[in-house]
Amino acid sequence: MKRLTPPLSDDAVSDLKVGDKVFITGTIYTARDQAHLRLIEDDDPAFNLQGSILFYVGPTPAKPGQIIGSSGPTSAYRMDPMSPPLMARGVKAMIGKGDRSDAFRQSMIAHNAVYLIATGGAGALLSSRIKSIKPIMYEDLGPEAIHELYVEDFPCFVAYDVHGNQLFKGGGPREEKK
Amino acid sequence: MRKIERSAVIEAVKKTLIKANYELDETLVSFLKRAKDKEKNDLSRSILEDILTNESYAREGFAPLCQDTGIVVVFAEVGTDIRLDFDLYKAIDVGVRQAYDEGYLRKSVVNHPFQRENTQDNTPAIVHTKLVPGDRLTLKLATKGAGSENMSKVVMLTPADGLEGVKKLVLDTVFDAGGRPCPPIIVGIGLGGNFEKSAILAKEAILRDLEDESNDPDIRALERDLLHEINRLGIGPMGVGGDTTCLAVKVNTYPMHIASLPVAINIQCHSARHLEVVL
Numbered sequence: 001m002k003r004l005t006p007p008l009s010d011d012a013v014s015d016l017k018v019g020d021k022v023f024i025t026g027t028i029y030t031a032r033d034q035a036h037l038r039l040i041e042d043d044d045p046a047f048n049l050q051g052s053i054l055f056y057v058g059p060t061p062a063k064p065g066q067i068i069g070s071s072g073p074t075s076a077y078r079m080d081p082m083s084p085p086l087m088a089r090g091v092k093a094m095i096g097k098g099d100r101s102d103a104f105r106q107s108m109i110a111h112n113a114v115y116l117i118a119t120g121g122a123g124a125l126l127s128s129r130i131k132s133i134k135p136i137m138y139e140d141l142g143p144e145a146i147h148e149l150y151v152e153d154f155p156c157f158v159a160y161d162v163h164g165n166q167l168f169k170g171g172g173p174r175e176e177k178k
Numbered sequence: 179m180r181k182i183e184r185s186a187v188i189e190a191v192k193k194t195l196i197k198a199n200y201e202l203d204e205t206l207v208s209f210l211k212r213a214k215d216k217e218k219n220d221l222s223r224s225i226l227e228d229i230l231t232n233e234s235y236a237r238e239g240f241a242p243l244c245q246d247t248g249i250v251v252v253f254a255e256v257g258t259d260i261r262l263d264f265d266l267y268k269a270i271d272v273g274v275r276q277a278y279d280e281g282y283l284r285k286s287v288v289n290h291p292f293q294r295e296n297t298q299d300n301t302p303a304i305v306h307t308k309l310v311p312g313d314r315l316t317l318k319l320a321t322k323g324a325g326s327e328n329m330s331k332v333v334m335l336t337p338a339d340g341l342e343g344v345k346k347l348v349l350d351t352v353f354d355a356g357g358r359p360c361p362p363i364i365v366g367i368g369l370g371g372n373f374e375k376s377a378i379l380a381k382e383a384i385l386r387d388l389e390d391e392s393n394d395p396d397i398r399a400l401e402r403d404l405l406h407e408i409n410r411l412g413i414g415p416m417g418v419g420g421d422t423t424c425l426a427v428k429v430n431t432y433p434m435h436i437a438s439l440p441v442a443i444n445i446q447c448h449s450a451r452h453l454e455v456v457l
């Protein structure tokens with residue numbers, strides 16, 4: 001078990017190996033399909049991408065008295081084409097579920113970044129580790145807006161590391177659709 | 179003619195959808211527990227533990243089981259001795275709207291393939307109606323997420339492809355999907371009918387009770403063989419490897435054209451949220 005506290009350094013990323021269980025404590029940012037499309041075109045984002053962790057999530061609405069609803073990861077492969085330009089600008093880790101394209105993985109290794117998975121379909125459990133939430137960009141996107149989350153002991157597994165290893169069994173050819 | 183009130187349909191749809199999003203069926207929980215106890219891979223067992231812990235959090239009302247609270251699918255079995263003096267489809271949509279609002283569920287439906295504007299209330303539901311004898315209205319409701327639905331397919335095999343062709347297609351489809359549909363999965367297979375009938379059969383198959391086995395000995399053998407062979411693929415929970423890839427395979431069949439062998443494969447994630455209500 002390893003602990004991660006963003007922003008992540010190159011050394012912290014290199015230290016991670018496929019299959020490691022990691023607990024994240026600190027600030028991470030939500031972003032999924034539409035937010036990615038905007039962020040890659042955005043020259044002045046409201047947070048520092050350097051060393052940042054992105055979490056692919058579109059939560060359910062918060063119940064009264066709670067800060068966020070069910071918050072599990074969404075399928076990561078849909079973000080494959082938009083990830084390389086963000087890693088080039090300093091994004092160091094992405095949290096999603098499921099495998100990703102070969103092109104993504106090569107770019108990830110080149111940028112010394114890491115792909116983490118959280119347990120899909122465990123959104124109630126994962127939301128209990130989110131301690132604060134603040135929308136910071138693209139609020140018109142509703143649940144797809146970029147939110148700043150403060151998490152404590154947020155559980156993930158290393159799925160692709162910078163040493164070229166990957167966790168998944170099965171999965172067909174993963175060419176990116178153009 | 180027994181009259182069923184519009185308000186009863188709305189209330190039943192609302193309550194059933196909220197319940198389905200906050201607790202899993204007991205049989206499914208027992209299958210997941212058994213899988214966790216048998217799982218030899220530590221990481222995979224840890225994921226199965228997370229899934230079970232998540233279920234208990236959701237059951238206490240903390241948050242829905244999954245953030246993808248799906249698009250609503252309804253199989254409505256309408257007794258021919260009942261009278262409905264309202265639009266059943268509209269009443270179901272009112273129930274959906276109320277459930278997604280009052281249950282704090284995510285609205286995940288968009289209006290158009292390209293415009294993609296959120297309909298803001300998770301409607302419309304996808305409703306399949308069937309006329310049956312009797313004076314009851316049975317609603318089988320499912321909230322189906324996209325992660326597993328996107329890994330499903332319909333293929334028109336030829337009769338010569340036969341049993342082996344069907345098995346190979348199912349195993350290839352499940353292998354190619356890997357961890358994306360959130361294994362451990364339930365696989366519903368529709369064999370026969372025609373293009374659209376096979377898809378509906380496959381969807382009905384994933385709604386069957388997990389303990390249920392086909393009455394047809396050939397089909398029962400196919401369900402058992404495929405379950406065994408899928409679990410030998412080693413995909414494991416969330417695709418990380420291990421013994422538990424599939425919890426059940428259900429095959430529903432229908433007669434077909436002499437020249438056809440339609441096969442639909444509908445994949446259901448481990449968070450199989452569906453319930454039945456009888457009015």
